[in-house]
Amino acid sequence: MLILGFESSCDETGVALVDAAGDAVPRLLSHALHSQVAMHADYGGVVPELASRDHIRRVLPLTRQVLAEAGRELDEVDVVAYTRGPGLAGALLVGSAVACALAAALGKPALGVHHLEGHLLSPFLSADPPSFPFVALLVSGGHTQLMRVGGVGDYELLGETIDDAAGEAFDKSAKLLGLGYPGGPALSRLAEFGDARAFALPRPLLHSGDLDFSFAGLKTAVRTQALKFGSSPCDQARADLAAATQAAIVEVLVKKSLAAVERSGLDRLVVAGGVGANRLLRQQLDAACRKRAVRVHYPELALCTDNGAMIALAAAMRLQAGRAAARSDGAFDVQPRWPLAEIDQAA
Numbered sequence: 001m002l003i004l005g006f007e008s009s010c011d012e013t014g015v016a017l018v019d020a021a022g023d024a025v026p027r028l029l030s031h032a033l034h035s036q037v038a039m040h041a042d043y044g045g046v047v048p049e050l051a052s053r054d055h056i057r058r059v060l061p062l063t064r065q066v067l068a069e070a071g072r073e074l075d076e077v078d079v080v081a082y083t084r085g086p087g088l089a090g091a092l093l094v095g096s097a098v099a100c101a102l103a104a105a106l107g108k109p110a111l112g113v114h115h116l117e118g119h120l121l122s123p124f125l126s127a128d129p130p131s132f133p134f135v136a137l138l139v140s141g142g143h144t145q146l147m148r149v150g151g152v153g154d155y156e157l158l159g160e161t162i163d164d165a166a167g168e169a170f171d172k173s174a175k176l177l178g179l180g181y182p183g184g185p186a187l188s189r190l191a192e193f194g195d196a197r198a199f200a201l202p203r204p205l206l207h208s209g210d211l212d213f214s215f216a217g218l219k220t221a222v223r224t225q226a227l228k229f230g231s232s233p234c235d236q237a238r239a240d241l242a243a244a245t246q247a248a249i250v251e252v253l254v255k256k257s258l259a260a261v262e263r264s265g266l267d268r269l270v271v272a273g274g275v276g277a278n279r280l281l282r283q284q285l286d287a288a289c290r291k292r293a294v295r296v297h298y299p300e301l302a303l304c305t306d307n308g309a310m311i312a313l314a315a316a317m318r319l320q321a322g323r324a325a326a327r328s329d330g331a332f333d334v335q336p337r338w339p340l341a342e343i344d345q346a347a
């Protein structure tokens with residue numbers, strides 16, 4: 001079963017081709033990605049209208065590239081998958097319209113996929129895929145959640161952020177430090193030159209006894225320190241504050257993830273979403289999990305942030321698990337607000 005997947009929920013246009021044979025873990029044949037980061041950088045964040053227009057420009061050339069790289073023809077595709085939500089409405093509409101139009105023209109079914117399910121399942125495309133059940137730490141620009149994942153579609157929320165997401169904390173702190181968008185990678189690069197002990201930043205909810213997160217207070221603390229720098233901070237102070245910020249975010253993520261693993265009685269942790277690319281987070285999780293004999297799985301670095309491969313994969317795994325039926329009615333839809341807990345409910 002060949003599945004062509006489209007991702008267009010935010011600022012990356014992703015297209016991928018996945019092969020799912022029987023019950024085997026689906027195989028990624030090819031994928032292509034266009035990041036709009038450079039286009040949005042001048043504005044300090046994603047401009048939704050520009051994002052939609054750029055998805056339109058990129059999606060068909062990327063599709064041709066993916067088919068050519070896999071040596072496949074369009075009419076060999078069995079199912080066309082797309083990100084149905086959550087995300088920017090206009091951006092989602094581009095992927096959805098293209099996917100459903102292609103499916104209708106080919107006489108093949110289409111399947112809308114939940115973006116977070118794509119992130120959650122993305123480690124199955126890695127060289128070291130997990131097996132169910134596991135605890136998942138989902139850390140992206142819009143979400144920070146801990147989940148117990150029993151199987152495809154079996155997602156129990158254990159805890160989540162009550163305000164900003166971890167990625168948002170990286171992005172907003174980076175902005176306060178005068179770094180460009182997206183802030184996560186920029187802040188962690190600057191942090192390499194800093195001393196995290198130079199600033200004492202809060203670890204919100206670290207000892208709350210539950211599995212929830214809060215990052216808004218941290219951002220305020222970073223702002224307070226950054227304001228003290230005045231208009232021309234020295235490079236070392238900025239690097240130190242970047243390192244301290246990263247250390248605070250990572251410590252909370254690591255401690256809460258391990259608490260979730262302990263409480264659930266499982267011995268497997270999966271990390272997914274853009275912040276999962278963070279080097280310090282990976283180092284500290286690896287070290288903490290090794291001590292407790294917990295296996296930790298990550299997506300390939302290139303598949304941590306948004307991409308089409310995770311969408312084609314999630315569609316394949318849902319179909320294999322009998323958790324979804326692709327539709328052939330030619331209609332298309334998006335669901336910009338779509339909690340993962342409502343994944344099986346109709347719009």
Ligand code: KG4
Pocket residue numbers: 010119139140141142143166167168170171182183184185188273274275276277278279304305306
């Ligand atoms: O999963 P993703 O690509 O998009 C969403 O679905 O939100 O995640 C994007 C987020 C951004 O906040 C970005 O700053 C963060 O992931 N990010 C990182 C790193 N790479 C991406 N944060 C920290 N360190 C990184 N290396």
Ligand code: ZN
Pocket residue numbers: 115119140141273274305306
């Ligand atoms: Zn994402």
